Every structure is written in C-alpha cells, then in structure tokens.
Amino acid sequence: MEKEIPVIFAITGLENVDELTGYNNYDSRMLLLHTGKENYPNKNLKARFLKNGQPVLCTIATMNGHDFISTSHTGIQWMGGSGCSGETWSPGERICIDFSDGTFHPGDRVQMDIIDKGTNMTISRHIYMY
Numbered sequence: 191m192e193k194e195i196p197v198i199f200a201i202t203g204l205e206n207v208d209e210l211t212g213y214n215n216y217d218s219r220m221l222l223l224h225t226g227k228e229n230y231p232n233k234n235l236k237a238r239f240l241k242n243g244q245p246v247l248c249t250i251a252t253m254n255g256h257d258f259i260s261t262s263h264t265g266i267q268w269m270g271g272s273g274c275s276g277e278t279w280s281p282g283e284r285i286c287i288d289f290s291d292g293t294f295h296p297g298d299r300v301q302m303d304i305i306d307k308g309t310n311m312t313i314s315r316h317i318y319m320y
Contacts, residue, residue, distance in 0.1 A: 198226035198314035199279075199304045204294050218289035222273070222302070226314075229278040233257050234308055237287075240301040241294065248289060253279060253304070265290050296320055 205219040224230075233254035239246040248265030252258050255274035263269075266289060273283035294300060297320065304314040 195303075195312050195315040196226075197316045198224065198230075199302070200225050200316045201300060201302055201318035202284075204300070204318070204320050206294075206296075216292045216295055218291060218293040220287045220289065220294075220300075220302075222271075222285045222287065224273055224279050224281050224283050227281055229280045231277060232274055232279045233277070234306060235279065235313075236305050236307055238303045238305060238312075240303075241298050243299070243301075246289070246293060248293070250287070252307075253285065265293065294320055 200223050201220055202223045203221040206214050206216045208215045208217050233252050235253040237250040237253065239248060246265065249263055250266060251261045253274055255269055258269050258274065266287060268288045269285060271283070271285040273279040273285040279285070300318045300320055302316050302318070303312045305311065306313050
C-alpha cells in the first residue's frame with residue numbers, strides 16, 4: 191500500500207484578472223502557502239503541475255526565486271513572494287506563480303506536486319478544484 195503524500199504546500203487561490211487592467215484574461219496567477227511546520231531549503235524543491243489529469247506545459251526547476259531567474263521556466267511568466275526569497279520556504283510564507291495566460295480556467299482540477307530534488311521524491315501534493 192502506497193503511503194499518502196501530505197499537503198505541506200497548498201494552493202490557496204487562482205486569479206484570472208489582469209493586475210493592470212482589471213479585466214478577466216485568464217491570467218492564471220496561482221497563490222501557494224506553506225502549511226507545514228518545517229523550513230525547507232527552497233533551492234532543493236521543484237514543482238510539477240497537472241490540470242485535469244494532464245501535465246501542465248511548464249517548468250519550475252527550483253522554488254528559489256533568485257535561482258529561478260536563470261533557469262528555463264517555460265510556461266511561467268514570473269514567481270515571487272516570501273517563500274521564494276531567501277534560502278528557505280518557511281511555515282506561513284507564500285509564493286505567487288504567474289503562469290502563461292489561459293493556463294487555468296474555472297472548473298479545472300489542478301494538482302501540484304512539490305518534489306525534493308535530492309531524492310526525486312514528491313514530498314507534498316495538493317489538489318485544488320478551481
């Protein structure tokens with residue numbers, strides 16, 4: 191029997207309104223929250239996303255904001271927040287990921303896996319119904 195993967199990092203919202211114009215353009219900004227109890231070195235974490243059971247065409251090879259800048263981050267416009275600035279993602283800290291416009295729409299089932307790069311093991315899984 192497989193061990194259940196805990197929710198340490200959770201999707202708390204998806205925004206579709208353009209932050210400059212206020213119009214709905216399916217902007218696909220995702221808000222994440224560290225709901226666990228331990229600090230995690232963010233450079234050792236990567237993320238994988240599925241939408242309705244299919245892989246989202248994006249690459250997030252690190253959750254460290256500084257290191258993220260120099261990576262190939264296909265499908266992602268930007269990432270920011272307290273959880274990706276500095277060296278750790280600590281309990282209560284947030285990260286915002288701005289996916290390419292139109293990535294997510296109401297009714298989508300979004301799965302986020304956070305993976306420890308050292309072990310290549312999924313340490314957190316959250317499913318969010320949009």
